[in-house]
Amino acid sequence: MKKFGGACLFLDRNDINTDEIIPAKYLTENSKLALKPFMLEDLSLPGFDPSSPATRAAKVIVTRQNFGCGSSREHAVWVFEVNDINVVIGESFARIFRQNMFNCGMLAIELPAADIEALFASRPAEIMVDLVKGQVIASGATKKIYPFTLNSFDRDLVTAGGWLVYADQKY
Amino acid sequence: MGQTITEKIFAAHHRDNPSGDNVVLDIDVVMCHEITTPIAINDLLERGMDRVFDPTKIKAVIDHVTPSKDSKTATQAKILRDWAKRQGIKDFFDIGANGVCHALFPEKGFIRPGNTVIMGDSHTCTHGAFGAFAAGVGTTDLEVGILKGVCSFRTPQTIKVTINGSLPAGVYAKDVILHIIKELTVKGATDKIMEFVGPVVESMTMESRMTLCNMAIEAGATCGVCLPDRVTAQYLWPFIKDQYGDLDKAVTDFTKWHSDPDAVFAREISFDITNLTPQVTYGYKPDEVKDITAMAGTRIDQVYIGSCTNGRLEDLREAARILAGRTIAPGVRGILSPATPKIYNEALAEGLIGQFMAAGFCVTNPTCGACLGMSNGVLATGEVCASTTNRNFNGRMGKGGMVHLMSPLSAAAAAVTGVITDPRTYL
Numbered sequence: 220m221k222k223f224g225g226a227c228l229f230l231d232r233n234d235i236n237t238d239e240i241i242p243a244k245y246l247t248e249n250s251k252l253a254l255k256p257f258m259l260e261d262l263s264l265p266g267f268d269p270s271s272p273a274t275r276a277a278k279v280i281v282t283r284q285n286f287g288c289g290s291s292r293e294h295a296v297w298v299f300e301v302n303d304i305n306v307v308i309g310e311s312f313a314r315i316f317r318q319n320m321f322n323c324g325m326l327a328i329e330l331p332a333a334d335i336e337a338l339f340a341s342r343p344a345e346i347m348v349d350l351v352k353g354q355v356i357a358s359g360a361t362k363k364i365y366p367f368t369l370n371s372f373d374r375d376l377v378t379a380g381g382w383l384v385y386a387d388q389k390y
Numbered sequence: 391m392g393q394t395i396t397e398k399i400f401a402a403h404h405r406d407n408p409s410g411d412n413v414v415l416d417i418d419v420v421m422c423h424e425i426t427t428p429i430a431i432n433d434l435l436e437r438g439m440d441r442v443f444d445p446t447k448i449k450a451v452i453d454h455v456t457p458s459k460d461s462k463t464a465t466q467a468k469i470l471r472d473w474a475k476r477q478g479i480k481d482f483f484d485i486g487a488n489g490v491c492h493a494l495f496p497e498k499g500f501i502r503p504g505n506t507v508i509m510g511d512s513h514t515c516t517h518g519a520f521g522a523f524a525a526g527v528g529t530t531d532l533e534v535g536i537l538k539g540v541c542s543f544r545t546p547q548t549i550k551v552t553i554n555g556s557l558p559a560g561v562y563a564k565d566v567i568l569h570i571i572k573e574l575t576v577k578g579a580t581d582k583i584m585e586f587v588g589p590v591v592e593s594m595t596m597e598s599r600m601t602l603c604n605m606a607i608e609a610g611a612t613c614g615v616c617l618p619d620r621v622t623a624q625y626l627w628p629f630i631k632d633q634y635g636d637l638d639k640a641v642t643d644f645t646k647w648h649s650d651p652d653a654v655f656a657r658e659i660s661f662d663i664t665n666l667t668p669q670v671t672y673g674y675k676p677d678e679v680k681d682i683t684a685m686a687g688t689r690i691d692q693v694y695i696g697s698c699t700n701g702r703l704e705d706l707r708e709a710a711r712i713l714a715g716r717t718i719a720p721g722v723r724g725i726l727s728p729a730t731p732k733i734y735n736e737a738l739a740e741g742l743i744g745q746f747m748a749a750g751f752c753v754t755n756p757t758c759g760a761c762l763g764m765s766n767g768v769l770a771t772g773e774v775c776a777s778t779t780n781r782n783f784n785g786r787m788g789k790g791g792m793v794h795l796m797s798p799l800s801a802a803a804a805a806v807t808g809v810i811t812d813p814r815t816y817l
């Protein structure tokens with residue numbers, strides 16, 4: 220199974236929308252890889268630099284409520300995928316973004332508000348996800364384990380490697 | 391226990407329960423445009439699965455950037471065009487016949503009560519106005535829809551939104567939905583269906599119902615839905631008259647898609663809009679909404695009338711009420727984009743296009759264009775647009791630009807004065 224986890228990027232805001240994750244002007248690209256340089260280009264968050272080494276090195280995003288709202292563009296998931304980010308942890312997600320993540324075999328993990336608060340307070344450098352145990356493991360001086368549950372279908376999609384493979388076998 | 395309309399549609403299209411919370415449905419209509427479909431097509435080609443489940447159930451249009459503005463958009467259009475031809479998709483709309491998907495497909499009669507509809511476009515919720523379950527999906531869902539004719543959803547939960555009272559002069563479906571989104575917030579309906587009922591909805595035209603359902607996604611909803619009735623049957627009549635013969639028969643048949651009196655809702659909210667004033671957004675989220683009087687005097691650079699929200703004939707008629715015999719304020723740019731060729735033609739025949747042009751508007755061909763900041767009126771940094779579209783996200787109509795969402799009447803008033811203006815002063 221794929222490895223889920225690594226260096227963390229903290230996006231401390233609610234309602235980060237798909238236009239901020241990947242602006243519409245890049246939707247004319249016909250390859251996922253071409254999106255790579257433009258991740259979070261229009262994010263409005265004080266102090267955030269889309270091209271900083273910390274942003275580019277991230278493997279996990281931690282955010283707040285309603286992440287990925289707005290457009291249906293799966294480009295908002297692919298731009299993370301091609302930047303080697305395959306986990307987004309938040310308090311809640313917009314439906315289409317969440318479904319697109321699992322459809323691509325990636326993880327959109329919902330944690331309770333208090334756990335998200337604790338993650339923002341401790342800002343661990345690295346987070347690993349244990350899919351079998353259902354644990355988000357924050358490493359470093361403040362090592363801590365946050366349990367999560369996944370819908371069994373979403374888990375099956377991740378195991379299968381996405382909805383296309385799953386659906387092709389089953390329907 | 392009674393069922394909601396959505397539960398009835400789900401039951402009628404049930405294919406599988408991959409888990410207790412998830413349902414896989416058979417899809418009646420899979421709609422495609424040139425922004426989100428080409429990557430699905432290319433992926434199917436790469437996997438050696440270049441097939442479609444049923445070419446008659448797939449509808450495709452080039453609408454977001456048309457005519458193509460550069461090589462990249464030309465390539466996207468070509469991928470869709472070649473695919474439609476290769477797969478024998480007859481309902482494909484290209485230059486001369488194309489228009490904004492959520493305005494074009496309904497006027498072709500493609501969406502019927504009780505249908506399941508998906509598209510790689512978040513405003514697919516618009517089609518719920520016909521008593522259908524219509525949801526925006528990503529490219530992978532679209533790809534599976536094209537290949538297999540199925541899509542997965544969570545078990546539906548519905549918010550019943552009752553709209554009481556009557557629409558005051560100068561107040562429209564757009565003002566009503568902006569007001570509802572303000573109350574619900576941008577995440578208030580996430581994973582829910584918004585079912586719009588009540589006397590105001592019953593007396594609305596299909597165009598207005600589409601405006602209402604169009605913005606359900608802005609509250610996070612999976613779909614907006616209206617119960618199909620006589621208004622729905624009249625709109626669809628040219629397409630269903632052979633099937634029913636008599637309008638009353640269609641109206642009676644449609645009631646099978648009405649929610650039962652004892653249906654269970656996740657939440658019920660109601661609004662009395664008798665005293666509602668025109669509404670406008672002030673920030674970068676569609677729930678940041680104020681009475682227009684509170685925003686009056688805000689300077690604008692551009693007015694955009696068009697899109698799947700408010701680019702239909704009745705929208706153009708309302709805007710023209712103010713524009714007729716007046717001109718745009720100096721320094722303001724007015725752009726009208728009728729949403730489909732049919733609307734464009736009818737507006738020409740009614741003299742509306744002439745009125746817009748006499749007022750100083752530029753009239754574009756039917757396309758999404760500036761709505762998503764891709765062509766035909768992209769904003770420069772610091773510029774402000776009074777717009778009849780549905781999204782005011784930061785950068786939506788161009789990096790650094792600001793968008794104020796409002797009704798066509800309010801947009802026309804802003805065009806004339808150059809500032810956000812209460813349109814009721816012109817009625």
Ligand code: SF4
Pocket residue numbers: 454490491492511513697698699757758761762779780
């Ligand atoms: S008009 Fe705007 S919101 Fe509607 S489909 Fe086109 S881009 Fe999307």
